Amino acid sequence: MAIVYQAETKTFFLDGAGVTYAFCINEAGYAEHLYWGTAIPHDDLRYTCARWQLWQITPPGQDETATYQSYAPELAFFGTGDYREPAVLPVNEAGDRLCELLYASHEILPAKPAMAGMPSMEGGETLVLHLLDSITGFAADLYYTVYDDCGVIARRVVYRNTGNTPVILRRAYSFSMEVPGQDYEVLTLYGNWAAERRIQRTPVHHGVVAVDSKLGMSSNVLNPFLAVVETGADELSGEAFGFSLVYSSSFVLKAQGTSFGNALVTGGIQDFDFSWTLDAGEELETPEIVMAYSDEGIGGMSRAFHRAFREHLINKRYVKASRPIVINNWEATYFDFDLPKLKAFVDTAQGTGIDTFVLDDGWFGKRDDDTSGLGDWVVNGQKLEGGLTPLIDYVHSKGMKFGLWFEPEMVNEDSDLFRAHPDYAIGVPGRQRCYGRHQYVLDLTRQEVRDCIVESVNAILHTHAIDYVKWDFNRPVAEFYSLGREAGRQAEFAHRFALGLYDLCRRIVEGNPDIIFEGCSGGGARFDPAMLAYFSQIWTSDDSDAEERTRIQYGTSLVYPLSAMSCHVSVCPNHQTGRTTPFATRGHIASLGATGYELDPTRLSVEELEQVRQQTAAYRETEALVLEGDLYRLDDPFTGNYFSFLTVSPDKTQAKLTAYRRLVEPLQEVKRIRLAGLAPDKTYTIPALGIRATGATLMRVGLIPVFGEGDFQSVQYMITAE
């Protein structure tokens, strides 16, 4: 039994792999958090409950020693004396915003019920805690799922109106969680186009540290992730509490240093520009938060997320399957291509180990640049005479697979779709719409708009032998307004947009199970766990410069497994930075994910084509390490001149080190890399360096990588147990 209710102490113990989570129902009927950390026995933990009553508010009808503010909350509410960040704010019929959510009952379910409208982790024993405001009938069902194969806990809330009158939710977060003490830093991922997921560390302080999105997408500005880590925690040591929201629209996550000396974490759906009406009998499902605990530093937290997402979130059919090695024509041709040109790419790629040709933007409608054509998913006969089939047949005849780009959620003003249905594009009547890359976002909150998208995308997918789809989303929402909704419900838009997107994904992605889907969003601007539930891999960034990629992939790996990141070798000088890096380095960095090439293969030299052969062969040989290995980040390119990733097989018999030196320095120290994650008593060989040593030695003493001459050099070493 992973979930136990101890009746005499009214305590719930949730045991996952290596972790325990505990809370009790206290004397006030309040769900009071007790512990989350390394697995412990089921002792009575209520002695940790702090009781402060100096100058605090006493909730109605309770003993004057009681005050909600001093209880560590499972779900904090407002209006009865708790002034920390509340998780929920309902507006009742009288206009008051009170709710006192206290214990009503609970259930322990052998398996987690799927969510109706949103993606979430699968499986696992689940506790449903029913909290109720007995005056209004406003209720919150808190779901907790634990897993015996990974140290994460998945939580979410379903808010229910069991009363007789409507309730307007002005805030509806997914959880509250308090960690003891305040000696922590908040770790978050920020960025921009071509600079996704940079790491930021901010001390927890009295007040709130928040990350959020108001873009209608999870965005590259801030990722829906936040961790609270012990001050000074590094990759291998220190406690880390990570929170990753399974959500793709506007969100918020907050860490608050409370006046009682603890750190409260909370968040979920963005509540700026949000309100949601629950009529009598209605409910609102909130997105799931995946919480990963580690006492082995930030690296341990990442490995817990990676394992959880691989085992319980990403499509089982593809997650551990050998991935396509693609050649994508975007940077090679942009919009300028025709059938002979593409056939030449395929001819050259054949036999190099590249096994999938992906035709990017520009194959449909009147699409010669980015000002027109989006929305018209019909083949552009001028570029592709005879349609897509001759090209697809050609690719297949060469033993390769065929992939195709779509941007289903968008429309250009210059398109047949917009001419027929201008109202499908998001906008406010009487106002000119905002442009982004010359395009508008379609109103996914409307059923007829979604039906139209599904019909036109599926018309292509159902009539062609397509093996792979790249699904792009190149601009955020601006106006957050739908013609299909009454004035009082317009602030439901951002969340309804997410629900519309998930509906599209169910009908197009899950409706075409033989196609592997790659996510994309002007690079990696919608890289979140909800998208990963549909897209087994996501284009990590439009910045394909190997040097930039070391930071982008390092930051992304804080939460997401390597197999989730699409990483391509592109030409030099690089199109985003103008930088020139060695072909071998580009190959090494791109091998740390779902790999591929984004260049004109007909322009590669004989030597470079030979390198492609070697890179793809080496990739296939150790692909399991990308798909299933444990990741150890050994050198941080944000803080030093080096980047190194070690991937270790789960049984610790195989490992691969990828190390990179940014700049050569004339009086350079001898760089030593201490390995990690090996079995101390196993003997390993590293043929490239002539080393034979135990895991203990390699982890304590380390090894010295031998870089070539010049800047941007890298090495890859196989490490094999005897």
Ligand code: GLA
């Ligand atoms: C986005 C993607 C690119 C490419 C272009 C096509 O920018 O990130 O990879 O597909 O769109 O327009």
